[in-house]
Amino acid sequence: MTLQEDLIIRQRRVQEAIRNAGYDACILATAPNIYYLTGIVYSGFLYLPVQGEAVHFVRRPVNVGLERAVYIRKPEQIADELLVRPANVMLETDVLSYTTCRRLLAGLGLAEAGDASTMLRRVRSIKTPFEIAQIRHNAQIHKAFHEAIPSLFCTGMTDLEFQIELERKMRQLGSIGYFYAYGENMAIFMGSVLTGDNAQTPSPYDFALGGAGATPLLPIGASGEPILPGRIIMVDMAGNYTPLLTDVSRVYACGEAPDIARKAHSVSIEICNAMLASAKSGTACAELWEQAMSIVRREKLEQYFMGTKQQARFVGHGVGLEINEPPVMTPKSKEVLEVGTVFAYEPKFVIPGIGAAGIENTYLVTDSGIEKLTDIEENIIQLA
Amino acid sequence: MTLQEDLIIRQRRVQEAIRNAGYDACILATAPNIYYLTGIVYSGFLYLPVQGEAVHFVRRPVNVGLERAVYIRKPEQIADELLVRPANVMLETDVLSYTTCRRLLAGLGLAEAGDASTMLRRVRSIKTPFEIAQIRHNAQIHKAFHEAIPSLFCTGMTDLEFQIELERKMRQLGSIGYFYAYGENMAIFMGSVLTGDNAQTPSPYDFALGGAGATPLLPIGASGEPILPGRIIMVDMAGNYTPLLTDVSRVYACGEAPDIARKAHSVSIEICNAMLASAKSGTACAELWEQAMSIVRREKLEQYFMGTKQQARFVGHGVGLEINEPPVMTPKSKEVLEVGTVFAYEPKFVIPGIGAAGIENTYLVTDSGIEKLTDIEENIIQLA
Numbered sequence: 001m002t003l004q005e006d007l008i009i010r011q012r013r014v015q016e017a018i019r020n021a022g023y024d025a026c027i028l029a030t031a032p033n034i035y036y037l038t039g040i041v042y043s044g045f046l047y048l049p050v051q052g053e054a055v056h057f058v059r060r061p062v063n064v065g066l067e068r069a070v071y072i073r074k075p076e077q078i079a080d081e082l083l084v085r086p087a088n089v090m091l092e093t094d095v096l097s098y099t100t101c102r103r104l105l106a107g108l109g110l111a112e113a114g115d116a117s118t119m120l121r122r123v124r125s126i127k128t129p130f131e132i133a134q135i136r137h138n139a140q141i142h143k144a145f146h147e148a149i150p151s152l153f154c155t156g157m158t159d160l161e162f163q164i165e166l167e168r169k170m171r172q173l174g175s176i177g178y179f180y181a182y183g184e185n186m187a188i189f190m191g192s193v194l195t196g197d198n199a200q201t202p203s204p205y206d207f208a209l210g211g212a213g214a215t216p217l218l219p220i221g222a223s224g225e226p227i228l229p230g231r232i233i234m235v236d237m238a239g240n241y242t243p244l245l246t247d248v249s250r251v252y253a254c255g256e257a258p259d260i261a262r263k264a265h266s267v268s269i270e271i272c273n274a275m276l277a278s279a280k281s282g283t284a285c286a287e288l289w290e291q292a293m294s295i296v297r298r299e300k301l302e303q304y305f306m307g308t309k310q311q312a313r314f315v316g317h318g319v320g321l322e323i324n325e326p327p328v329m330t331p332k333s334k335e336v337l338e339v340g341t342v343f344a345y346e347p348k349f350v351i352p353g354i355g356a357a358g359i360e361n362t363y364l365v366t367d368s369g370i371e372k373l374t375d376i377e378e379n380i381i382q383l384a
Numbered sequence: 385m386t387l388q389e390d391l392i393i394r395q396r397r398v399q400e401a402i403r404n405a406g407y408d409a410c411i412l413a414t415a416p417n418i419y420y421l422t423g424i425v426y427s428g429f430l431y432l433p434v435q436g437e438a439v440h441f442v443r444r445p446v447n448v449g450l451e452r453a454v455y456i457r458k459p460e461q462i463a464d465e466l467l468v469r470p471a472n473v474m475l476e477t478d479v480l481s482y483t484t485c486r487r488l489l490a491g492l493g494l495a496e497a498g499d500a501s502t503m504l505r506r507v508r509s510i511k512t513p514f515e516i517a518q519i520r521h522n523a524q525i526h527k528a529f530h531e532a533i534p535s536l537f538c539t540g541m542t543d544l545e546f547q548i549e550l551e552r553k554m555r556q557l558g559s560i561g562y563f564y565a566y567g568e569n570m571a572i573f574m575g576s577v578l579t580g581d582n583a584q585t586p587s588p589y590d591f592a593l594g595g596a597g598a599t600p601l602l603p604i605g606a607s608g609e610p611i612l613p614g615r616i617i618m619v620d621m622a623g624n625y626t627p628l629l630t631d632v633s634r635v636y637a638c639g640e641a642p643d644i645a646r647k648a649h650s651v652s653i654e655i656c657n658a659m660l661a662s663a664k665s666g667t668a669c670a671e672l673w674e675q676a677m678s679i680v681r682r683e684k685l686e687q688y689f690m691g692t693k694q695q696a697r698f699v700g701h702g703v704g705l706e707i708n709e710p711p712v713m714t715p716k717s718k719e720v721l722e723v724g725t726v727f728a729y730e731p732k733f734v735i736p737g738i739g740a741a742g743i744e745n746t747y748l749v750t751d752s753g754i755e756k757l758t759d760i761e762e763n764i765i766q767l768a
Contacts, residue, residue: 029568029569030568030569031569031571031601035600035601039600040600040603041588041600041601041602041603042588043569043588043589043590044588059588060586060587060588060589060590060694061585061586061587061588061594061603061694062586062693062694063586063693091482093481093482093483094481094482094483095481096481096482096568097477097478097479097480097481097482097568098475098477098478098480098481098482098484098485098486098497099477099478099499100482100568101482102482113482115483117483160555161556164552164555164556165552167551167552167555167561168548168549168551168552171544171548171551172545172548174598176573176597176598176599176601176602177551177573177574177602178571178572178573178602180601184413184414184480184481184484185413185414185415185427187415187562188562189560189561189562190561202444202445202446202447203444203445204425204426204427204428204443204444204445205427205444206427206444210445213560214558214560215560215627216419216423216424216425216627217415217419217425217560217564217627217705218425218560218561218562219424219425219445243599243600243601309446309447310444310445310446321601
């Protein structure tokens with residue numbers, strides 16, 4: 001299977017979703033969706049009719065190297081170039097700007113748009129064999145990264161100093177650095193390293209945990225907190241070594257980890273193993289939240305689960321070209337696991353004064369159950 | 385002057401702009417604009433009436449620490465909470481999603497929105513004394529970064545290997561890593577290092593130069609190109625050490641820089657000095673493009689100016705909380721320099737087979753002319 005062959009499968013899937021939604025076409029403009037259907041990123045609009053071939057309305061770069069590329073300067077030009085205008089169209093209404101959507105619609109003489117954002121997210125949530133191979137490769141590099149971490153720690157470091165060394169190692173292993181997150185008001189730099197009380201700090205973003213960050217302009221993750229003996233350090237750095245991400249968290253300890261941290265950590269592993277043993281294609285995502293909560297309640301750890309001052313109400317999420325894909329394991333989720341779903345599962349505990357405990361792995365739903373893609377030591381690793 | 389005092393000045397400026405546009409209020413949701421008016425980032429909506437105090441409609445974090453904070457889950461709740469509903473409103477229509485803008489408007493019973501994106505960008509383009517002090521501080525760190533660069537180079541490095549060491553140094557100097565860029569389809573990781581023929585590669589983004597990048601998912605900048613003797617390396621890494629950015633490019637050489645590169649570089653310095661000597665408050669930005677082009681034409685360097693295969697049609701741009709602010713120095717710009725404008729000026733040349741030459745500095749428009757904020761060695765620095 002080559003990328004070119006896979007792109008044909010992806011296009012057919014999107015066209016089937018357009019048909020099922022009752023639309024004539026979709027127009028895509030965001031990098032993850034353009035990449036999903038072309039294997040490259042361009043500035044412009046990908047016009048995909050329910051039947052037939054995509055047309056690429058490109059602003060930049062010159063010589064984009066795609067068949068059926070038409071150079072445009074304004075979205076209004078799309079209507080002029082189309083041989084057949086669609087009677088209705090889906091746009092990335094949840095992400096693309098009000099102005100751009102309105103200009104696209106006005107150009108086509110349409111009043112309303114279908115929701116291509118959600119449609120593409122649903123299609124992309126079921127990974128192709130080609131994508132799964134990329135994720136497997138990514139997981140191998142993510143493992144090598146975690147194996148290198150103990151050698152990067154020096155006594156006396158702050159969380160930020162530690163994170164800077166981790167970032168460098170990730171980049172040396174081929175991380176593209178930047179990672180794509182879906183939605184408005186989402187920003188993070190390469191991932192998050194949390195220790196001590198900073199793990200309790202609420203953040204504006206819809207990530208599992210918080211942290212004050214190094215600046216009020218990016219209030220998430222490491223804050224310059226010293227890594228002190230008796231504290232634990234959660235390393236939740238995205239694996240973006242291939243276009244398809246893996247999401248992994250592991251916990252390191254400065255000196256010996258306190259009992260409460262070790263207990264919470266082992267409960268997190270138990271929750272993951274319970275999911276691994278019981279979940280399969282067809283399992284409701286809300287059920288996975290309930291399963292996790294029942295173990296958390298049994299262990300009386302509710303006050304620490306997914307934060308303290310601000311507690312996230314999800315325990316897992318899809319992962320792919322973006323770090324936050326569907327499905328989401330929330331109490332009210334209507335989604336179910338399907339064969340080909342790739343998801344991160346991250347039952348975590350924030351222990352005041354100590355740090356964040358628990359693991360996160362990336363899993364694949366197969367014909368026969370759940371496969372753990374990120375096979376990396378799960379116990380707390382003592383650094384010094 | 386403290387941040388809190390400065391926030392009052394900023395709010396008054398935005399309210400004056402709302403009044404001049406003939407609106408009752410604006411609602412802001414993007415991080416740079418929320419930060420501009422509060423000094424923090426939250427997820428939610430900042431409601432600023434033309435007169436009176438802002439109300440913060442917050443989704444996250446808990447305990448946001450602002451006066452007049454109202455917790456909401458949906459944009460529709462804003463209308464319920466307001467004592468007086470606006471008769472019209474400005475939204476960030478160029479950036480905020482179609483769905484969110486429609487929900488905000490529907491909640492308020494309005495059909496149309498004014499353009500708060502452009503309004504805020506215009507207000508923010510004139511920096512306050514507090515912001516200028518931050519930029520001055522930032523420029524000092526940017527200088528220290530460039531002074532450290534020669535010690536980070538090793539013979540035989542690729543552009544990516546070199547960039548990874550530069551990224552680490554920047555982070556150690558306090559760079560927040562992530563940087564904010566305005567608009568759809570804009571992404572980059574910390575900045576760009578270009579050498580050899582990779583400098584010619586067109587990119588989809590609206591940055592001055594291109595580069596293939598390390599992956600088709602982020603096609604900009606360093607690509608793994610070896611840094612060979614006789615090649616030059618342009619380092620264009622954003623200075624985000626304070627919330628207010630400085631934008632600087634400098635050129636390093638592996639061995640001796642070829643004559644054509646040295647000539648182009650000195651022409652770039654000449655263009656910057658010509659701008660510095662002649663520009664002042666009131667100067668038309670289009671005139672600065674023309675001034676640059678007249679020197680480029682005199683030197684017969686048109687074919688290399690701002691790229692080869694794809695040539696950017698601007699030579700400078702405002703810089704602040706985002707890397708790409710107004711004004712923009714293009715042939716058709718209607719903007720003029722004003723006292724308090726901070727802008728980057730970057731006449732650059734791409735030399736096939738060699739790399740990118742030229743400098744970029746960040747400048748401030750003062751009462752008496754133009755002040756160069758980034759006082760860093762401008763000549764090509766030989767690395768090995």
